[in-house]
Amino acid sequence: MHNINENRYDEMKYIKCGNSGLYLPRVALGLWHNFGSVDPIENQKAIVFEAFNNGITHFDLANNYGPIYGSAEENFGRILNKDLSNYRDEMIISTKAGYDMWPGPYGNGGSRKYLISSLDQSLKRMNLDYVDIFYHHRPDPDTPLEETMGALTDIVKKGKALYIGLSNYHPKELKEASKILKENGTPCLIHQFSYSMFNRLSEVEGLHDVHKEEGIGSIAFSPLAQGLLTNKYLHEIPEGSRAKKVSSKFLNEKDITAEKLDKIRKLNDIAGERGQTLAQMALAWVLRNDAVTTVLIGASKAEQIVDNKNIINNLSFSVKELEIIEEILK
Numbered sequence: 001m002h003n004i005n006e007n008r009y010d011e012m013k014y015i016k017c018g019n020s021g022l023y024l025p026r027v028a029l030g031l032w033h034n035f036g037s038v039d040p041i042e043n044q045k046a047i048v049f050e051a052f053n054n055g056i057t058h059f060d061l062a063n064n065y066g067p068i069y070g071s072a073e074e075n076f077g078r079i080l081n082k083d084l085s086n087y088r089d090e091m092i093i094s095t096k097a098g099y100d101m102w103p104g105p106y107g108n109g110g111s112r113k114y115l116i117s118s119l120d121q122s123l124k125r126m127n128l129d130y131v132d133i134f135y136h137h138r139p140d141p142d143t144p145l146e147e148t149m150g151a152l153t154d155i156v157k158k159g160k161a162l163y164i165g166l167s168n169y170h171p172k173e174l175k176e177a178s179k180i181l182k183e184n185g186t187p188c189l190i191h192q193f194s195y196s197m198f199n200r201l202s203e204v205e206g207l208h209d210v211h212k213e214e215g216i217g218s219i220a221f222s223p224l225a226q227g228l229l230t231n232k233y234l235h236e237i238p239e240g241s242r243a244k245k246v247s248s249k250f251l252n253e254k255d256i257t258a259e260k261l262d263k264i265r266k267l268n269d270i271a272g273e274r275g276q277t278l279a280q281m282a283l284a285w286v287l288r289n290d291a292v293t294t295v296l297i298g299a300s301k302a303e304q305i306v307d308n309k310n311i312i313n314n315l316s317f318s319v320k321e322l323e324i325i326e327e328i329l330k
Contacts, residue, residue: 002045002083005053012055013312017293019215020189022163024092026287027309028058030221030296037071043301045079050302052084052091054309060192060219060296061126062096062137063118069101070125077126091132095122096167098137110140110148119160133189134161138168145177153184163189171210178214188216195220195292197229197267197282197329198260208291217293220286224297228256229282233264266328270321276314277307284311285325 005011014023029051035044048059065072073095080088097118101107106114119134134155136148152164166177166188174191181188191211195202199222202208211218224230233256264278271281286295297308317325 002049008053008055017217024294025056028294028296029056030060030298031072032065033298034300035072035075036066037068046302047299048079050305058092060094063101063122073125081127093131094133095131096135096137110143112151115151131161133163133165135165135167139173149180153186156186165190167192171205171207174210190217192219194222196223196225198225219294220292221296223283223286223295230279280311284315
């Protein structure tokens with residue numbers, strides 16, 4: 001049903017992740033949405049194949065992606081084992097633990113108990129011997145960093161993950177965690193953080209500097225600001241969009257001010273001059289100057305993959321373009 005594109009590696013650009021020897025694609029596929037028990041498996045399969053056929057080798061999961069918790073891993077495992085098992089060594093598969101996963105005191109946080117048992121469950125769900133990257137999904141103030149980092153180190157030493165990642169850490173915590181991991185002989189490979197034209201907290205906090213100083217790669221999630229940086233909102237808030245769903249805890253109508261819509265339109269004009277869609281420019285902007293290793297995209301249908309992947313044909317910005325964008329975003 002799905003053929004593998006033999007020229008898939010020509011479709012993507014790869015860059016070394018931090019100080020490691022691991023190359024990552026500039027665009028990775030996140031399975032946060034659209035891969036749950038409620039989503040049709042045929043569509044999931046089409047998205048995964050489209051990504052792989054376009055040189056996207058990195059697939060990003062977490063223990064509680066769904067809904068229901070665990071179902072994204074199960075579905076991805078099903079697709080992998082049925083259709084792509086011969087290509088396992090051409091893939092970077094990551095998962096995470098840190099947020100709420102199962103009831104009681106051991107299903108959340110940063111304890112050794114939670115991290116090790118959660119990864120064991122994830123491996124079972126995906127039917128894998130190891131993941132390429134295992135992340136602590138968020139800092140846990142109730143657990144000493146030494147305990148959390150020690151568990152991550154042991155996971156690598158046991159061969160259940162090849163690399164360690166951290167996610168949502170603030171600069172100070174990231175520096176401390178990185179120091180412990182280096183002392184343990186298992187340096188942090190990558191840090192995952194929220195970053196977009198509309199969310200630049202990481203710049204203000206100096207997170208990018210820590211990535212550089214510590215030799216840690218970086219992967220940005222929500223680069224399209226939950227869909228705001230797409231042509232979806234150029235005219236008004238569409239019915240059925242994420243912002244209209246009252247239950248959406250990530251984006252609601254109040255966030256979308258007239259001022260924001262005006263910015264979106266102006267950015268869209270610049271994207272047009274660059275021969276890109278607004279979404280393509282927003283993704284390329286996140287990767288500008290190689291300060292970020294990889295940008296994480298989500299997809300609800302296969303053709304979005306190709307649109308997003310095409311950013312690699314135009315990742316550079318002139319000084320003038322960057323100045324105009326700064327002016328708009330102010």
